[in-house]
Amino acid sequence: MKIIIITPTSSRFKNGNHNTAQRWARYLREGGHQVKIQQHWDRNKADMMIALHARRSYDSIKQFSTLYPNSPLIVVLTGTDLYRDIKTDPNSQESMNLATRLLVLQDMGRQELTEIYRIKTDVLYQSAMPLIKKTPPKRRFEVSLIGHLRDEKDPFRSALATLLLPPQSKIHITHIGRAMEETMADEARNLMKYSSRYTWIGEIPHSEVRRKLAHSHLMVITSKMEGGANVICEALMGDIPIISSAVSGNIGMLGEDYAGYFPCGNEKALAELLWRAESDPLFYSLLKTQCAQRKHYVQPEKEKIELLNLVKRISEPIS
Structure with missing residues (x-):
């Protein structure tokens, strides 16, 4: 499946959204999918879109939903989405409405949503590679x-x-x-x-x-x-x-x-x-x-399995 990941942050700025997009792209490719990461959708054909940030990715979300209304669209709600933008910003709210599924990155995120949105929201904890703790300095x-x-x-x-x-x-x-x-x-x-x-x-x-x-x-x-x-x-x-x-x-x-x-x-x-x-x-x-x-x-394997399962679940036709 061809999947486009939209992250509004330039690759020059290695923030959390950029790191998430890179990690998910790797997991999805390992799962057999073709993946591209873009700041703004180039309108080339894709079977699914995963958009990080409801407000800042709004233009890409809107265009994809208009051109491919029956294709899966996952909107990932970031911190500024959950705790600021979705409460007052019309574009953020429309992004949520257009999404096939919403995704939050920890359990408390669902509590910020009204029931109509909670029912189409999944929780996916992010992961990191193992890090071997070293001996810290003794003088400080x-x-x-x-x-x-x-x-x-x-x-x-x-x-x-x-x-x-x-x-x-x-x-x-x-x-x-x-x-x-x-x-x-x-x-x-x-x-x-x-x-x-x-x-x-x-x-x-x-x-x-x-x-x-x-x-x-x-x-x-x-x-x-x-x-x-x-x-x-x-x-x-x-x-x-x-x-x-x-x-x-x-x-x-x-x-x-x-x-x-x-x-x-x-x-x-x-x-x-x-x-x-x-x-x-x-x-x-x-x-x-x-x-x-x-x-x-x-754990990385947990995040990978849950992401691939989510993509599979929302891309399968309803019988």
Whole structure:
């Protein structure tokens, strides 16, 4: 079957949607399908479309639905879709109506939808390749923050939290990700002047991201909204404990009883949680145990099987 995957992000920007599209294309090709990834549909014949992002992929979704109204169309609801756009944006809402099936990337995502949409929504947890944890540095407590610098990620909350840590803390946060605006880059550079515990290194190859994560004691995610963060999958597969903002998409990934949440936007609470993870071995061990219990959700083979089964199910004629 010829399948087109639409991701609104240029291949120059290696964000979560781009990584998801690349991974799914590989799984689908291994399943015997022909797959192309495009930012905007070129209108060449395809048997199925999988579109990431209801709002930003709207034009491709609309065109495909018009030209091939009987062909399967999967619309993947991202974090900004679920927690912002589908509530007010007409194009996002029409994308949902045109979809054969909707897809969310963690269980809490379905709770954002009305019943009419829930009945045509599947849940597919993303995955990451195994990551072998390395020995972290002994002279400091290394924390990885992975994500492009944009408002939805609340990118500087961790840097602000480092200013509130006790003097005896050895925490150092390495922030990896491209600044989507020059003002964001300026803010990151300014924060590095005030906090010796915070270093922004910009965008680096994915292999290097994984290497740095593998040498970390901890990963932190501060986002205001997430559909199902790839970086959480990476950390879980590397047995790296996580400190996370208590937003729906992260709770859907880590579970409602996870001990490592802080109120979104609260750097004081984040600083307290970071210090507790560094200074309290029992708490750090609890985070590791709880992360290990979620690891089975993000196994590559599980994601591959469920994606191929979904594609098969919606492409088969109804008897």
